[in-house]
Amino acid sequence: MNLKRLSAGLAVALLGAAAPAWADDVVTVGMILPMTGPSQSTGKQEQAAAQLFIQQHGDTVAGKKIKLEIKDDTGAADVTKRLAQELVTNDHAAALMGFGLTPLALAVAPIATEAKVPEIVTAAATAIITEKSPYIVRTSFTLPQVSAPMADWCLKNNIKKVVTIVTDYGPGVDAEKWYSETFTKGGGTIAEQIRVPLKNPDFAPFLQRVKDDAPDAVFVFVPSGFGAVFMKQFIERGLDKSGIKLIGTGDVTDDDLLADIGDAALGAVTTHHYSVAHDSPENKAFVQAFEKANNGMRPNFMAVAAYDGMALLYRALEKTKGSTDGDALIAAMKGESWMSPRGKVTIDPDTRDIVQTVYVRKVEKVDGQLYNVEFASIPDVKDPFKASKH
């Protein structure tokens, strides 16, 4: 009798002790971000947005408790890969999220495939990323998606000769190709294509070349967080007063950096999928809550993508009734459509990339502060790289 009771007690104790961190009612989301290093603003923005989403929507979905595990990969791909492996193996993460730069997102693709775990890319934006695993889905954007519309705008606005200057890796090469090809097809001239290294970028010597080429405009792509350094050198070289128009994707006039950049950014025209100034009730509520929770920090396009990454996961879990089976989650995400702070978004069921409105914006001062003010929009833009292959 005593023995029986003892063994029953032991069994309970053992069960308790063995209760894993990945208990059935907990869904671990491994969010891997550059929280330190040159892309730390992406990490800071994305962490704040994911936490805001959970705070607003509760940490329980379809009976499951959401556990957000934030990990710092410092922007180094080998670290991203190791963290992803640990999150999948040790923490039994049901989804991996984040990835501040293209090489970091690519490093995780084989792990997502092998473990059948969704990899929700909320930052990195080179077009090919989603083709590297059937478990990758993206809520940020692609560079072709925002670069081609910039060329269309130039063709309609008397800009005839352009120099491109991009950071020399995946997204920069995408931006250069899709801007230049669209522009030249429409009759524009590309005077020069300049690529600047990602590590320790020094734009100054290249900017002198831009000045010498005397184009109508310079088209720029730098990753989020690098725009202030670029603009500082742009001003030092006198390009702000040269009559050469500054155009680009919205990464260079990042909402997060505009105050630091200052009035030199006034008049810059960019194409992008999100501006903090986007005029909608959803965005007003988002910006207000984000700033309140983060000491007045402005959300940028990285924040909105992480917020939507969480939204997509919540929606998928509701559809699977809490099942964390990777195939079921990806199937649930395909074709999902919802109202984001940036406007209506849809996950393309064929490519798992995001379909969204691309806005044309101009830096203006509103109530004493600099904003990317939207003045035209192109709805339902798909990634043109994938569209060109179908």
Ligand code: DHB
């Ligand atoms: C990527 C990173 C960025 O910060 C950005 O603004 C766009 C693209 C990337 O590495 O894919």
